[in-house]
């Protein structure tokens with residue numbers, strides 16, 4: 514014990530003459546209380562922050578499963594107006610998982626984006642790209658109108674007025690066994706370049722495509 518004193522400050526509280534210390538004790542009561550309070554503080558902070566982090570980061574890792582859904586025969590879809598189709602976007606939750614798609618045949622006179630096996634039929638999502646309200650197609654005007662904040666889209670789903678930040682999302686389409694099928698949703702920028710699905714309010718032009726990158730686990734595009 515004497516040697517320990519000679520080497521400097523002892524780790525034993527009894528050696529340092531602390532009142533009430535007992536033989537072999539190495540942590541002072543003040544230190545113990547401090548550690549206890551810090552631990553309780555950390556646990557409290559984790560209680561609040563971990564669920565919030567999970568809520569914020571969870572969607573990044575979520576995958577949007579999809580099934581190709583038959584929506585009709587090719588003759589059901591003209592190329593000069595849209596046909597409204599009820600589709601299932603989330604499986605297994607009944608009516609809550611259904612949405613509306615506006616579908617027409619590709620019209621080479623107005624559809625100038627490159628043609629491939631997935632866009633012989635143009636299928637637009639009804640979800641507004643401002644905050645997600647359902648848009649409605651008005652045949653007389655040939656436009657999609659959002660009732661929430663006045664968003665307006667032209668016949669191809671391009672923004673022509675109001676706050677939406679990008680064109681209406683689209684769905685891949687294909688012909689299978691004589692039926693037109695609708696596949697996964699994708700997003701487009703103002704040049705109709707395809708991007709993996711983004712949320713409303715996320716622009717895809719210019720720096721927007723970098724500010725709102727794709728969720729790396731949602732590469733559900735046929736070509737991804």
Ligand code: FES
Pocket residue numbers: 641642643644645646659660661662663664675676677
């Ligand atoms: S949600 Fe459509 S304009 Fe705001």
